[in-house]
Amino acid sequence: xxxxxxxxxxxxxxxxxxxxxxxxxxxxxxxxxxxxxxxxxxxxxxxxxxxxxxxxxxxxxxxxxxxxxxxxxxxxxxxxxxxxxxxxxxxxxxxxxxxxxxxxxxxxxxxxxxxxxxxxxxxxxxxxxxxxxxxxxxxxxxxxxxxxxxxxxxxxxxxxxxxxxxxxxxxxxxxxxxxxxxxxxxxxxxxxxxxxxxxxxxxxxxxxxxxxxxxxxxxxxxxxxx
Numbered sequence: 001x002x003x004x005x006x007x008x009x010x011x012x013x014x015x016x017x018x019x020x021x022x023x024x025x026x027x028x029x030x031x032x033x034x035x036x037x038x039x040x041x042x043x044x045x046x047x048x049x050x051x052x053x054x055x056x057x058x059x060x061x062x063x064x065x066x067x068x069x070x071x072x073x074x075x076x077x078x079x080x081x082x083x084x085x086x087x088x089x090x091x092x093x094x095x096x097x098x099x100x101x102x103x104x105x106x107x108x109x110x111x112x113x114x115x116x117x118x119x120x121x122x123x124x125x126x127x128x129x130x131x132x133x134x135x136x137x138x139x140x141x142x143x144x145x146x147x148x149x150x151x152x153x154x155x156x157x158x159x160x161x162x163x164x165x166x167x168x169x170x171x172x173x174x175x176x177x178x179x180x181x182x183x184x185x186x187x188x189x190x191x192x193x194x195x196x197x198x199x200x201x202x203x204x205x206x207x208x209x210x211x212x213x214x215x216x217x218x219x220x221x222x223x224x225x226x
Contacts, residue, residue: 005030005125006140007220008133011147012182012193013097014154016204016212020147021129023213028127028220033120035130035137036100038113040091041068041082043099048083053102060108064116089165094177101181104131107190131185134196143223145216146195149205151179 007024009017018034025032042063043053051058069081080088090096103109110132117137120126128137134144149157155175162169185193195201200219204212 004121004123005142005224006121006138007125007127007143007145007216008138008141008196008199009127009129009145009147009216010131010133010135010193010195010199011145012131012154012185013178014158015147015149016157016209017129017147019209020212020216021127023209024216025127027213027217028125030125030127031120031122033117033126033128033130033133035113035117035128035133037070037080037091038063038066038068038116039100039104039109040096041066041080041087042109042113043103044087044091044096045082046103047099053099054106056106056108059103059106060112063103063109063112066116092161092165093167094162094169094174098177098181101184105184105188105190110136110191131193132191134199135194136191139196143216143220144196144199145219146199146201147212148201148203151175151182153205154178 009021011017021034022032042059045062045066046053046059049062051062053059067083071079071081079086080091114137120128121138130137134141134146152175155171155178158174158178159169159171202212202215
């Protein structure tokens, strides 16, 4: 797992880890893993196939055999294809996020997706974004980051993001959903969301994207001796 370098970026929803991870991967010329999309895809596929979100055996089988492709165009815009359908925008919705949080508490689903996630690691390196990248999926990563921000800040970011997409959202509802998801993700019995013992915690409250990226690049230069 550690023949190529890995930077893991863990943290709760709205902490900025997706945006930050993509930029880091682009700057370093590395591959990028959005692990959360795999859980969102599992939840979405479950709805497509009328599988209950607490049916662990069926969900484990579904997760192990997801018909999915990840594509990137010349402008570095990613597309996610599920069973032949472009679901990139659909996956960003709050319903998919909540479904992902529900299926992610199931050990069978996490086991099914573990090797699929590790397969993303190949030269020249990988930036892995998720909630248990540094604790479970890539415990030998050379640099582990845990991004966080206040729930209010994360709700406001999500509100702006969804509004910019033309979606009708309620800020109070977003804050409630984020808080509930934090509790689910951090208290699940299998692979709970928490910083790895050797992770660097970066609070992004009040920080711009460029400042966060530069902080992590600085940490990587120190870790790699570059």
